[in-house]
Amino acid sequence: xxxxxxxxxxxxxxxxxxxxxxxxxxxxxxxxxxxxxxxxxxxxxxxxxxxxxxxxxxxxxxxxxxxxxxxxxxxxxxxxxxxxxxxxxxxxxxxxxxxxxxxxxxxxxxxxxxxxxxxxxxxxxxxxxxxxxxxxxxxxxxxxxxxxxxxxxxxxxxxxxxxxxxxxxxxxxxxxxxxxxxxxxxxxxxxxxxxxxxxxxxxxxxxxxxxxxxxxxxxxxxxxxxxxxxxxxxxxxxxxxxxxxxxxxxxxxxxxxxxxxxxxxxxxxxxxxxxxxxxxxx
Amino acid sequence: xxxxxxxxxxxxxxxxxxxxxxxxxxxxxxxxxxxxxxxxxxxxxxxxxxxxxxxxxxxxxxxxxxxxxxxxxxxxxxxxxxxxxxxxxxxxxxxxxxxxxxxxxxxxxxxxxxxxxxxxxxxxxxxxxxxxxxxxxxxxxxxxxxxxxxxxxxxxxxxxxxxxxxxxxxxxxxxxxxxxxxxxxxxxxxxxxxxxxxxxxxxxxxxxxxxxxxxxxxxxxxxxxxxxxxxxxxx
Amino acid sequence: xxxxxxxxxxxxxxxxxxxxxxxxxxxxxxxxxxxxxxxxxxxxxxxxxxxxxxxxxxxxxxxxxxxxxxxxxxxxxxxxxxxxxxxxxxxxxxxxxxxxxxxxxxxxxxxxxxxxxxxxxxxxxxxxxxxxxxxxxxxxxxxxxxxxxxxxxxxxxxxxxxxxxxxxxxxxxxxxxxxxxxxxxxxxxxxxxxxxxxxxxxxxxxxxxxxxxxxxxxxxxxxxxxxxxxxxxxxxxxxxxxxxxxxxxxxxxxxxxxxxx
Numbered sequence: 001x002x003x004x005x006x007x008x009x010x011x012x013x014x015x016x017x018x019x020x021x022x023x024x025x026x027x028x029x030x031x032x033x034x035x036x037x038x039x040x041x042x043x044x045x046x047x048x049x050x051x052x053x054x055x056x057x058x059x060x061x062x063x064x065x066x067x068x069x070x071x072x073x074x075x076x077x078x079x080x081x082x083x084x085x086x087x088x089x090x091x092x093x094x095x096x097x098x099x100x101x102x103x104x105x106x107x108x109x110x111x112x113x114x115x116x117x118x119x120x121x122x123x124x125x126x127x128x129x130x131x132x133x134x135x136x137x138x139x140x141x142x143x144x145x146x147x148x149x150x151x152x153x154x155x156x157x158x159x160x161x162x163x164x165x166x167x168x169x170x171x172x173x174x175x176x177x178x179x180x181x182x183x184x185x186x187x188x189x190x191x192x193x194x195x196x197x198x199x200x201x202x203x204x205x206x207x208x209x210x211x212x213x214x215x216x217x218x219x220x221x222x223x224x225x226x227x228x229x230x231x232x233x234x235x236x237x238x239x240x241x242x243x244x245x246x247x248x249x250x251x252x253x254x255x256x257x258x259x260x261x262x263x264x265x266x267x268x269x270x271x272x273x274x275x276x277x278x279x280x281x282x
Numbered sequence: 283x284x285x286x287x288x289x290x291x292x293x294x295x296x297x298x299x300x301x302x303x304x305x306x307x308x309x310x311x312x313x314x315x316x317x318x319x320x321x322x323x324x325x326x327x328x329x330x331x332x333x334x335x336x337x338x339x340x341x342x343x344x345x346x347x348x349x350x351x352x353x354x355x356x357x358x359x360x361x362x363x364x365x366x367x368x369x370x371x372x373x374x375x376x377x378x379x380x381x382x383x384x385x386x387x388x389x390x391x392x393x394x395x396x397x398x399x400x401x402x403x404x405x406x407x408x409x410x411x412x413x414x415x416x417x418x419x420x421x422x423x424x425x426x427x428x429x430x431x432x433x434x435x436x437x438x439x440x441x442x443x444x445x446x447x448x449x450x451x452x453x454x455x456x457x458x459x460x461x462x463x464x465x466x467x468x469x470x471x472x473x474x475x476x477x478x479x480x481x482x483x484x485x486x487x488x489x490x491x492x493x494x495x496x497x498x499x500x501x502x503x504x505x506x507x508x509x510x511x512x513x514x515x516x517x
Numbered sequence: 518x519x520x521x522x523x524x525x526x527x528x529x530x531x532x533x534x535x536x537x538x539x540x541x542x543x544x545x546x547x548x549x550x551x552x553x554x555x556x557x558x559x560x561x562x563x564x565x566x567x568x569x570x571x572x573x574x575x576x577x578x579x580x581x582x583x584x585x586x587x588x589x590x591x592x593x594x595x596x597x598x599x600x601x602x603x604x605x606x607x608x609x610x611x612x613x614x615x616x617x618x619x620x621x622x623x624x625x626x627x628x629x630x631x632x633x634x635x636x637x638x639x640x641x642x643x644x645x646x647x648x649x650x651x652x653x654x655x656x657x658x659x660x661x662x663x664x665x666x667x668x669x670x671x672x673x674x675x676x677x678x679x680x681x682x683x684x685x686x687x688x689x690x691x692x693x694x695x696x697x698x699x700x701x702x703x704x705x706x707x708x709x710x711x712x713x714x715x716x717x718x719x720x721x722x723x724x725x726x727x728x729x730x731x732x733x734x735x736x737x738x739x740x741x742x743x744x745x746x747x748x749x750x751x752x753x754x755x756x757x758x759x760x761x762x763x764x765x766x767x768x769x770x771x772x773x774x775x776x777x778x
């Protein structure tokens with residue numbers, strides 16, 4: 001008797017759960033019109049998209065689904081046609097993407113800058129240096145650990161360019177003072193802080209990062225640390241599934257006065273982290 | 283240590299508040315995982331029972347393969363499903379990439395070998411018990427498989443729970459095929475990964491505790507059901 | 518009736534010497550090897566229709582193996598089993614049933630255990646219900662229909678196993694030491710079931726090493742030693758005046774260690 005009542009109770013409990021999970025009032029009511037934007041973790045994790053996308057949706061009714069991965073992976077995903085718009089930060093790779101016929105055209109959207117952050121003890125003595133190449137040389141010479149994304153992302157490629165310009169073969173030191181995490185910006189920051197290593201990050205991610213501990217910005221302001229974001233509509237001639245009209249609406253909006261103003265108004269801890277610089281005005 | 287206690291407190295706060303966003307994420311997690319486990323059982327239970335109960339050429343190889351597939355890394359499964367569902371992949375025209383359906387497919391592939399391999403073991407043990415009686419009654423292979431699955435049903439609940447545990451805790455596959463899109467494909471594990479990369483470690487850990495509580499509730503519900511049912515039918 | 522069934526049979530084996538009508542089951546040169554040893558060594562026996570045949574002998578002499586060979590659960594290494602004069606086939610096995618020393622109870626209710634066996638044998642609808650009710654009554658398990666079979670006592674389980682085997686109306690019933698682990702009361706109940714089945718015309722083949730049980734139930738007796746049949750005959754005759762040394766030693770309660778193989 002007791003057993004069967006308890007069984008019935010458990011069955012009823014399961015039934016309630018099933019209805020809650022699979023029932024008609026399901027959590028995700030997808031909009032009819034949506035696009036997929038392949039973008040970078042820096043733009044997503046800093047909260048920029050959460051800030052500007054509702055404005056866009058309000059105006060157009062179009063839902064924007066952001067897949068936030070490293071720039072390298074975002075470009076590959078878009079080259080497979082798995083996205084309508086690409087918003088990343090690696091100019092060279094972006095232009096190649098368009099040249100290969102995957103994208104319609106590329107436009108500047110906004111910029112911010114990279115910063116080099118390090119532990120409070122500053123073992124390499126690079127604090128407040130204005131020349132990032134000199135700072136990189138000092139880090140390499142001191143043998144103080146440096147954590148690299150190592151994931152083919154926009155930040156990783158920018159960092160590799162700086163090592164090259166500084167005349168240092170960082171790859172040769174991989175496993176020694178040069179540590180490649182092969183992970184996203186946030187994971188790499190967590191690792192670097194755990195290791196006491198220097199690390200280069202985009203300012204937006206750094207400012208909004210929650211686990212800064214006592215790390216500080218060591219190097220900033222060098223023009224070489226400029227970080228440009230570009231936007232590309234994926235080519236519907238090449239990938240027929242691309243929602244060209246909706247994607248174009250989004251690209252145009254991001255580049256418009258309104259979209260640019262939305263980007264400019266986004267603040268982390270009261271500070272502007274992205275600076276719109278679209279040239280083309282639709 | 284302090285931050286760990288902080289996470290526990292935060293987790294308690296999260297559960298109390300039952301904020302709408304969190305509920306949405308929990309709901310999607312359960313929907314994806316339970317659907318995947320159901321699908322995996324639909325495939326894995328008969329598959330495991332056939333390998334466990336019937337004699338056919340290549341049977342031990344099949345058992346070996348099932349066991350090996352239990353070790354499939356989620357990321358590899360994620361990549362395989364991504365390549366299938368990508369716009370340039372063979373199933374691209376279905377437009378399933380970056381949807382909960384894609385996540386369900388990936389988790390089904392991940393969980394099916396676990397369900398099948400454990401089912402094979404359970405059914406094989408039971409079949410050892412039944413084999414002579416079945417032979418004497420000349421039970422046909424199909425009826426054997428059905429009878430063994432039915433009689434092992436309570437042990438198989440535990441098998442399904444093992445699959446649930448693997449699926450609900452998994453992040454590598456769903457983040458690739460789901461894309462961790464806010465309000466669309468964001469589940470508990472991908473949120474934890476996201477918050478970790480944002481450096482919100484305490485919050486991430488708090489979400490982990492919430493996930494653990496969910497797993498406890500599901501396990502508790504199933505085990506209570508199993509215990510009551512066991513009193514009804516088992517010795 | 519037997520005659521007509523014979524004629525419907527297989528012309529391919531028509532050349533075979535027709536069995537005497539009362540021989541339901543025959544072993545011809547039956548051998549079985551296992552683990553590199555000859556466990557059943559050239560057995561020729563006739564099991565007569567409608568009789569209760571006891572297979573006796575010490576542990577490990579091959580009583581269980583012989584029953585399994587006759588029931589078709591295992592294939593002989595050499596020789597053959599004839600069912601009503603023809604090689605034992607699927608249809609022949611369908612007319613047989615077997616009860617094991619440790620009853621195999623499905624993890625279901627008492628009634629579901631009966632139902633499973635009947636369903637496998639193709640009984641459906643009202644006929645199945647009638648047979649279920651009859652088997653429940655026969656096994657005196659009436660109040661226990663919805664109980665899980667595996668919580669029954671050993672005696673109840675064995676009664677259920679016998680009733681389940683008989684529910685499918687076999688011509689022959691094999692029982693492999695069905696009471697070896699039962700107390701006298703339960704043993705008596707199982708023996709009673711066997712007597713009733715016999716009265717209904719079921720041919721009984723019972724393996725036991727209990728001489729008392731052999732006396733109580735046996736019409737014919739086959740005495741085995743080391744994989745061979747050393748003596749056959751009318752049960753009371755063999756039990757009272759055994760001719761072979763092995764049977765005599767066994768019945769006198771002596772240890773007979775000489776291996777004749």
